[in-house]
Amino acid sequence: NAGVTQTPKFRVLKTGQSMTLLCAQDMNHEYMYWYRQDPGMGLRLIHYSVGEGTTAKGEVPDGYNVSRLKKQNFLLGLESAAPSQTSVYFCASSYWAGQLSPNYGYTFGSGTRLTVV
């Protein structure tokens, strides 16, 4: 099925380790986003991209880096994992047709559950 694919689905890291989460979309969407979901806090935007080769900081960018070398991929990196980064990470993409367009909306991946011990 077309959509947003995240890998891996689960991961346990030790404090200080690094890892990269991969997000791939096959809908030719220009915009891609990384969110983290924590209990009682909803989804908070980490970083986002408005096109190939671009990235920007969101609400909670500290401790994360991103890259968008290809339009279909958006990578989220943790250089030195901390227990505070234990969370569920969601990638999303969107086609910017204007908010009044019936096609406007996000497509989400199924998430990556990350535990840092």
Next chain:
Amino acid sequence: GNSVTQMEGPVTLSEEAFLTINCTYTATGYPSLFWYVQYPGEGLQLLLKATKADDKGSNKGFEATYRKETTSFHLEKGSVQVSDSAVYFCALSDRSDYKLSFGAGTTVTVRA
């Protein structure tokens, strides 16, 4: 800045009961409003949306009306089913922006 406030959960209901989840917002501009649903183990899916005042979004028996005067977008369903058990998120996006701001989410459990 933009923010969304949802009623706290969890909410537990019996099948065929009436469901309301309150959502209010603060926005600097004239936002579009959304409800997303997250079923267990899955990502978020768009449930419904409204882009201007007095618009009513509807899908799968759920409805929500954009009330500018009360800055609200409450979600309702007249008769819930066990399959409606999920986490529901209210969200908004400014028309000048493409980023969504989410509420904290409300967990709904429907018992047979």
